[in-house]
Amino acid sequence: MHIVRVALNLPLDRFFDYLASEHLKISAADIGRRVVVSFGKGVKSGIIVALPEASDLPVGQLKAVDSILRDLPALPADWFRLTEFCASYYHAPLGEVMLSTLPAGLRRVDPPKARTIRRREPEIVAQVPPELTVEQENALGAIGNAGGGFCAYLLHGVTGSGKTEIYLRLVDRALNAGKQALLLVPEINLTPQLESRVAARFPAAGLVSLHSELSEAARTRNWRAAFEGRARVVLGTRLAVFTPLPDLGLIVVDEEHDSSFKQQDGMRYSARDVAVFRAHERGVPIILGSATPSLESWANATDHGTPNRYTLVSLRRRAVENARLPAVQRIDTRSEKLQDGLSGALLMAIEKRLARGEQSLVFLNRRGYAPVLACAACGWISRCQRCAANLVLHLADRRLRCHHCGFESGVPTLCPTCGNQDIHPFGRGTQRLEANLAERFPEARILRVDRDSAKSRKQWEALVEKIYAGEADILVGTQMLAKGHDFPRLTLVGVIGADAALFAADWRAPERLFAQLMQVAGRSGRAELAGEVLVQTQFPDHPLYAALVKHDYPAYAAELLRERQLAGFPPYAYQAMLRAEAPEMAQALGFLSAARACKQADDARIGVTLYDPVPMRLARKAGFERGQLLVESPSRRVLQAFLGEWRAAVAGIKAPSRLRWHLEVDPLEF
Ligand code: ADP
Ligand code: ZN
Ligand code: ZN
Numbered sequence: 001m002h003i004v005r006v007a008l009n010l011p012l013d014r015f016f017d018y019l020a021s022e023h024l025k026i027s028a029a030d031i032g033r034r035v036v037v038s039f040g041k042g043v044k045s046g047i048i049v050a051l052p053e054a055s056d057l058p059v060g061q062l063k064a065v066d067s068i069l070r071d072l073p074a075l076p077a078d079w080f081r082l083t084e085f086c087a088s089y090y091h092a093p094l095g096e097v098m099l100s101t102l103p104a105g106l107r108r109v110d111p112p113k114a115r116t117i118r119r120r121e122p123e124i125v126a127q128v129p130p131e132l133t134v135e136q137e138n139a140l141g142a143i144g145n146a147g148g149g150f151c152a153y154l155l156h157g158v159t160g161s162g163k164t165e166i167y168l169r170l171v172d173r174a175l176n177a178g179k180q181a182l183l184l185v186p187e188i189n190l191t192p193q194l195e196s197r198v199a200a201r202f203p204a205a206g207l208v209s210l211h212s213e214l215s216e217a218a219r220t221r222n223w224r225a226a227f228e229g230r231a232r233v234v235l236g237t238r239l240a241v242f243t244p245l246p247d248l249g250l251i252v253v254d255e256e257h258d259s260s261f262k263q264q265d266g267m268r269y270s271a272r273d274v275a276v277f278r279a280h281e282r283g284v285p286i287i288l289g290s291a292t293p294s295l296e297s298w299a300n301a302t303d304h305g306t307p308n309r310y311t312l313v314s315l316r317r318r319a320v321e322n323a324r325l326p327a328v329q330r331i332d333t334r335s336e337k338l339q340d341g342l343s344g345a346l347l348m349a350i351e352k353r354l355a356r357g358e359q360s361l362v363f364l365n366r367r368g369y370a371p372v373l374a375c376a377a378c379g380w381i382s383r384c385q386r387c388a389a390n391l392v393l394h395l396a397d398r399r400l401r402c403h404h405c406g407f408e409s410g411v412p413t414l415c416p417t418c419g420n421q422d423i424h425p426f427g428r429g430t431q432r433l434e435a436n437l438a439e440r441f442p443e444a445r446i447l448r449v450d451r452d453s454a455k456s457r458k459q460w461e462a463l464v465e466k467i468y469a470g471e472a473d474i475l476v477g478t479q480m481l482a483k484g485h486d487f488p489r490l491t492l493v494g495v496i497g498a499d500a501a502l503f504a505a506d507w508r509a510p511e512r513l514f515a516q517l518m519q520v521a522g523r524s525g526r527a528e529l530a531g532e533v534l535v536q537t538q539f540p541d542h543p544l545y546a547a548l549v550k551h552d553y554p555a556y557a558a559e560l561l562r563e564r565q566l567a568g569f570p571p572y573a574y575q576a577m578l579r580a581e582a583p584e585m586a587q588a589l590g591f592l593s594a595a596r597a598c599k600q601a602d603d604a605r606i607g608v609t610l611y612d613p614v615p616m617r618l619a620r621k622a623g624f625e626r627g628q629l630l631v632e633s634p635s636r637r638v639l640q641a642f643l644g645e646w647r648a649a650v651a652g653i654k655a656p657s658r659l660r661w662h663l664e665v666d667p668l669e670f
Contacts, residue, residue: 001019001020001021001022001059002019002020002026002051003017003018003019003020003051003052003053003054003055003059003062004017004018004019004020004026004035004048004051004065005017005048005049005050005051005052006018006035006037006046006047006048006049006065007046007047007049007094007095007098007099008037008039008044008046008095008099009044009046009095009096009098009099009100009107010093010095010096011093011096012093012095013093013094013648014095015049015050015094015095016037016039016046017052017055017056017057017062018035018037018062018063018064018065019059019062019063019064019065020064020065020068021064021065024065024067024068026048026051026065026068027051028051029074030048030051030068030070030074031048031049031050031051031074032047032048032049032073032074032075032076032077032079032080033047033048033068033069033070033072033074033075034046034047034048034068034069034072034106035047035048035065035066035067035068035069036065036066036067036068036069036109037063037065037066038063038064038066043066043109044109045069045099045107045108045109046095046099047075047098047099048068049080049098072106072224072227072228073227073228075244076244076246078244078281078282079242079244081281082242082274082277082278082281083097083098083101083242085274085277085281086267086269086274087267088644089277089640089665090267090268090269090665091643091644091647091663091665092266092267096266096267097267100266100267101239101242102223103216103219103220103223104216104219104220105216105217105219105220106220106223126200126201126203127197127200127201129165129168129169129172129201130165132165132169133162133317133319135161135162135315135316135317135319136162136165136166136169136315136319139155139157139166139313139314139315140166140169140170142311142313143155143166143170143285143287143311143313144285148285149283149284149285150279150280150282150283150284150285150286151285151286151311152276152279152280152285152286152288152300152309152310152311153285153286153287153288153310153311153312153313154256154288154289154290154293154297154298154300154301154310154311154312154313155287155288155289155290155313155314155315156289156290156291156293156298156301156312156313156314156315156553157289157290157291157314157315157316158291158315158316158317158318158325158522158551158553159291159318159325159518159519159521159522159523159526160318160319160320160323160325160486160522160526161291161315161316161317161318161319162315162318162319163254163289163291163315164194164197164254165319166287166289166315167183167252167254167287167289168197168198168201170250170252170285170287171183171198171201171202171205171233171250171252172201172202173250174249174250175202175205175232175233177249178247178249179232179247179248179249179250179284180226180229180231180232180233180234180245180246180247180248180249180250181232181233181234181248181249181250181251181252182234182236182240182241182243182245182248182250182251182252182275183198183233183234183235183236183251183252183254184236184237184238184240184241184251184252184253184254184261184271184272184275185235185236185237185254185255186237186238186254186255186258186260186261186483187237187258187260187483188209188211188213188235188236188237188457191254191483192457192461192464193485193486194235194254195207195209195235198233198235202232202233205231205232205233206225206230206231206232206233207231207232207233207234207235208222208225208226208231208233208234208235209222209234209235209236210222210223210226210234210235210236210237210239210240210243211236211237211239211240212237212239213456213457222234223243226243226244226245227243227244227245227246228246229245229246229247232247237260237271238260238261238262238263238269238271239271240271241271241274241275241278242274248278248282248284249284250284250285250286250287251275251278251279251284251285251286251287252286252287252289253271253272253275253286253287253288253289254289254290255289255290255483256272256288256289256290256293256294256297257290257292257293257294257297257515258483259512259668262668268662268664268665268667270666272288272294272297273666276288288310291518291519291522291553292514292515292518292519292553293553293557294511295511295557295560295561295564295570295571296570296571297310298557298561299561299571300571302554302557304558304561304565318526320526320527320528322528323525323526323527323528324525324530324531325522325525325531325551326493326521326522326524326525326530326531326532326533327530327531327532327533328521328533328535328548328549328551329532329533329534329535329549330535330537330540330545330549331343331345331346331534331535331536331537331540332537332538332540333536333537333538334538338536339440340428340433340436340439340440341428341433341436341496341497342362342436342437342440342494342496342536343534343536345534346362346494346496346534346536347440349492349494349532349534350362350437350441350474350492350494351441352492353473353491353492354441354443354444354473354474356491357489358489358490358491358492358529359467359470359472359473359474359475359487359489359490359491359492360473360474360475360490360491360492360493360494361474361475361476361477361481361490361492361493361494361520361523361524362433362437362474362475362476362477362493362494362496363477363478363479363481363482363493363494363495363496363520364428364429364430364433364476364477364478364496364497365478365479365497365498365516366427366428366429366430366478366497367392367403367429367430367431367450367451367452367478368392368393368394368401368403368429368430368431368452369392369393369394369395369396369425369429369431369432369435370392370393370425370426370427370428370429370432371390371392371393371426371427371428371429372390372391372392372393372425372426372427373391373393373400373411373412373423373424373425373426374423374424374425374426375415375417375418375420375422375423375424376420376422376423376424377415377418377420377422378415378417378418378420380415380416380417380418380423382400384402384404384405384407385407386402386405386407386620386621386622386623387402387404387405387407387618387620387621387622388618388619388620388621389402389403389404389618389621391407391408391409392429393411393425393429394431394452395411395431395432395435396431396452398410398411399411404618404621404622405621405622405623428497430448430450430476430477430478431448431452433476433496434446434448434476437474437476441473441474444473444474445471445472445473445474446472446473446474446475446476447463447466447467447471447472447474447475447476448475448476448477449463449467449475449476449477449478449480449481450476450477450478450480451478451480454480460480464485467485467487467490468487470489475490479516479519479520481520481523482516482519482520482523483519485523486526486527487523487526488526488527488529489527489529490523490524490526490531491524491525491529491530491531491532492524492531492532492533492534493520493521493523493524493531493532493533493534494533494534494535494536495517495520495521495533495534495535495536496536497536498513498517498535498536498537499537499538499539501513502539502542502544505617505670506617506669506670507567507569507670508668508669508670510544510560511560513544514544514547514548514553514556514560517535517544517548518548518551518553521533521548521551535548543556543559544556547559568632568634570666572634573632573633573634574632574633574634574635574636574639574666575630575631575632575639575665575666575667576630576631576632576639576643576663576664576665576666576667577628577629577630577631577663577664577667577670578592578595578628578629578631578650578661578662578663579616579626579627579628579629579661579662579663579664580592580595580626580627580628580655580659580660580661581621581624581625581626581627581659581660581661582624582625582655582656582658582659582660583623583624583625583656583658584625585615585619585625585626585627587625587655587656587659588613588615588625588626588627588659589613589614589615589627591627591653591655591656591659591661592613592627592628592629593613594653595613595629595646595649595650595653595661596610596612596613596629598646598649598650598653599642599646606638606642607633607634607635607638607642608631608632608633608638608639608642609631609632609633610629610630610631611629611630611631611632612629613627613628613629614627614628614629615627615628616628617670624660628670630670631643631646643663643665647663650663
């Protein structure tokens with residue numbers, strides 16, 4: 001009999017010992033293999049983490065291992081180090097981290113039989129790489145070879161500068177050196193183009209993708225192909241960062257600033273940061289690419305008060321010959337009476353595009369018809385019963401919908417409180433904009449692209465197809481349309497309703513808005529046709545818009561970093577957030593106060609500041625009242641040391657039974 005130490009998917013900071021009988025033939029080579037064990041009244045699958053000589057428990061109390069699964073190679077040591085790092089950095093239970101990073105199919109107690117599936121191999125048309133531009137040559141020259149050890153590069157390239165071509169050349173290098181490449185993208189359903197481009201360039205690389213829209217079987221199959229080294233290129237969203245890759249030689253994180261890299265439940269990790277750790281740990285290069293890098297990465301790559309930890313590589317021009325960055329203009333809307341929210345200048349510009357047979361995009365980052373329905377007689381407004389938020393009017397399917405908890409109801413025809421017939425939508429979302437534009441340009445073909453019209457990847461692809469085929473004249477879209485697309489006939493981008501984010505309570509809002517506007521502006525003028533961007537604003541002198549007009553990311557980033565440094569915000573401070581939710585706000589805040597009292601000494605002594613517990617901005621969500629407590633330190637190391645002990649103390653607080661809490665390191669939202 002051996003003692004086998006097993007990691008289980010449980011919210012506990014410990015492993016579990018079992019006994020393995022001789023006939024299972026468990027040896028050191030099985031560390032990293034899955035086993036089935038009994039736990040409580042049922043069975044669970046776990047991962048063997050060690051074969052210790054002795055257990056803390058008397059051997060007589062240990063249960064036996066039911067079976068061992070040898071269908072896969074054992075998870076390797078570097079995968080253990082990666083999950084251990086995550087558990088320790090994000091203060092999450094190690095067993096949970098380990099098991100939750102496996103595809104669900106491999107977490108089952110009775111793994112589905114590995115069927116040989118005849119895959120429909122998509123027809124791959126091999127693609128000839130274009131000749132590099134001088135800038136691209138230089139950038140590639142600056143980026144070291146796979147095999148040259150760890151180095152982090154920040155590839156800052158304006159929209160359309162050909163970053164993808166750089167990634168592909170680096171992948172090529174890695175493949176030639178016998179290595180695997182891992183490409184991480186923020187949202188895979190927004191980037192089917194990249195998938196086909198990679199497949200076309202490397203038809204023999206067995207490209208697999210890993211994202212949450214895949215069926216469980218497909219995800220398991222692809223994960224396996226990567227783990228067994230058959231897939232030489234892996235393209236995936238944040239969860240793919242944990243895929244064990246025996247020959248990993250390169251990591252690319254495209255659109256590295258994108259908040260989709262942040263996991264918002266369970267272990268709240270940043271796939272970008274985990275990727276950097278992984279590259280470092282494996283001694284391979286990592287490329288973080290963006291037209292608008294996160295300020296954290298920018299500070300790491302430039303001289304902004306932090307040591308230069310990343311190497312900055314820049315692409316300042318568009319790759320396609322004659323393609324210029326679009327001319328950006330501000331339209332001062334203070335002195336003008338808008339027509340359905342649209343200025344004369346923007347309407348005229350759209351008209352011009354219609355006459356020339358070119359496409360326009362009107363960007364409004366708010367979906368639905370109107371943000372709220374209201375009664376002028378009694379002041380009733382459509383509020384969500386479960387959240388501190390309004391119900392958004394969706395006229396396309398006549399529903400009132402909460403964008404936070406998913407609650408929905410029909411649209412009342414009379415005011416529910418006073419019976420008044422005169423209830424009106426207030427404000428404007430994409431559906432209303434679409435209707436307004438249709439009235440104004442009855443001959444135009446208008447296409448709305450947002451989460452409602454593109455719910456699935458299929459619908460999204462169909463919409464994109466239509467745009468490419470020139471079957472739309474005016475696009476109305478949210479930030480969904482802002483990312484990564486090349487529409488050669490799109491020559492006008494109008495931005496409306498952006499001002500709201502200028503003065504939002506969240507201090508990261510300007511960074512996000514700037515990135516969004518740079519990205520959406522970058523959709524126009526991608527080919528030979530020149531692009532124009534018109535931004536409607538009541539604050540034309542705001543530095544954000546001034547930088548946008550000049551396409552000057554570095555200047556605006558420098559300004560924001562100066563502000564952050566003065567205010568002592570990240571990246572000049574390190575933060576963690578303890579959040580609690582309960583039926584009553586008093587319970588949530590009470591728990592957080594008790595947590596605050598758990599620290600071992602006063603703030604100055606421990607070098608960590610604990611702020612007062614406060615209600616979250618969305619104070620109620622899905623029937624739970626929510627509070628948060630910010631923890632901050634100028635030193636990551638000091639913060640980490642504090643969190644380790646503190647979390648254990650917090651876990652010991654006696655809380656009301658319906659209270660839930662979690663700790664998030666490096667929170668992005670406030
Ligand atoms: P980014 O990701 O930087 O916004 P892309 O990689 O999408 O830019 O490239 C923008 C456009 O430029 C694409 O249509 C791409 O095919 C084209 N392109 C990239 N590199 C070259 C090159 N060396 N020569 C010609 N066209 C290029
Ligand atoms: Zn009323
Ligand atoms: Zn709600």
